[in-house]
Amino acid sequence: EPEVTQTPSHQVTQMGQEVILRCVPISNHLYFYWYRQILGQKVEFLVSFYNNEISEKSEIFDDQFSVERPDGSNFTLKIRSTKLEDSAMYFCASSDDPGGKLFFGSGTQLSVL
């Protein structure tokens, strides 16, 4: 079965540094998402992306966050100046149907020190 791939699997950074989390969605999917999960808590929606623009974003997705699809295959999440509370597992997901089945990547565990 096709997979969503995410790199890196782990990222450790200092507070205030910029990080870029990378995702390669499934090739024929058009809808892309970022979610995050703080350890032991629920999966929280961050942002959805379609047709090269943000469709919807949550309150968590403030000005420190941005997403980009720099080419035909990658989908990135940038955090400009990381805070301690940004430490979480970040999941990328894609779908071929809005509101349909989501395929999740294995996640990037971000640790902000």
Next chain:
Amino acid sequence: GQQVMQIPQYQHVQEGEDFTTYCNSSTTLSNIQWYKQRPGGHPVFLIQLVKSGEVKKQKRLTFQFGEAKKNSSLHITATQTTDVGTYFCAPNYGGSQGNLIFGKGTKLSVKP
């Protein structure tokens, strides 16, 4: 904002016992999906329910969508240790992109 309540938060069962998790919304849903997340893993899609009163089965798993499309349940018959994980409901309230907002999940542990 729109929220869904998922209960219980935790469930510990003996292997062979049944398990049920419930998802309740105050507003009518367009559809609802269920996901399973194994410890240390990522959410994996289980099912999508669309129709009022719909019941779907996957081996030992039975999924139901309420008549009013405001609640849903997942029932596992005769749990096995492989059922361990967190089960999330993800209601879809409609809208152009149909973004899924996950419930808090029910963490299932199974004692052999």
